[in-house]
Amino acid sequence: MSTLTISPNRLAQYWALTKPRVTQLAVFCAVIGMFLATPELPDWRLVVAATVGIWLLAGAAFAVNCWSSARSIRAWRAPRGGRWRAAKSRWRRRWRFPA
Numbered sequence: 001m002s003t004l005t006i007s008p009n010r011l012a013q014y015w016a017l018t019k020p021r022v023t024q025l026a027v028f029c030a031v032i033g034m035f036l037a038t039p040e041l042p043d044w045r046l047v048v049a050a051t052v053g054i055w056l057l058a059g060a061a062f063a064v065n066c067w068s069s070a071r072s073i074r075a076w077r078a079p080r081g082g083r084w085r086a087a088k089s090r091w092r093r094r095w096r097f098p099a
Helices: 008-017 019-036 044-076 084-095
Strands: none
Touching: 008 044, 019 044
16 A cells, blocks of 8 residues: 655645735634624634634635646737737637637
8 A cells, every 4th residue: 555745845836826825814804704693702622623614615716826826827828929919819818718
C-alpha cells in the first residue's frame, strides 16, 4: 500500500492560493454576524464548527478563484504575431460570452 506524500512546497503554494488574510477577514465578519444574529450568546460548539466550516469553504473558494483567473488571463494572451482579434474570439468561445 502506498502512502500519500505531499511536499511542503506544494502545501505552501496551496496555502497562498487560499488567500489567508482575506479568508481571515471573511471568517471574522461571519463570526461577528453570528454574535449579532441572536440576543444571547450562541453555543460555543456551534460557533467553532461554523468557523471551521466557513474557513474551509472560503479558502477553497479563493483557490478556485485564483485558478479561474489564471485560466482567463491565459485565454486573453495574444498568440504569436499579435493577433488580438483571434485571441479575443477564442476567449469568448471558451467562456461563452456573446459577441
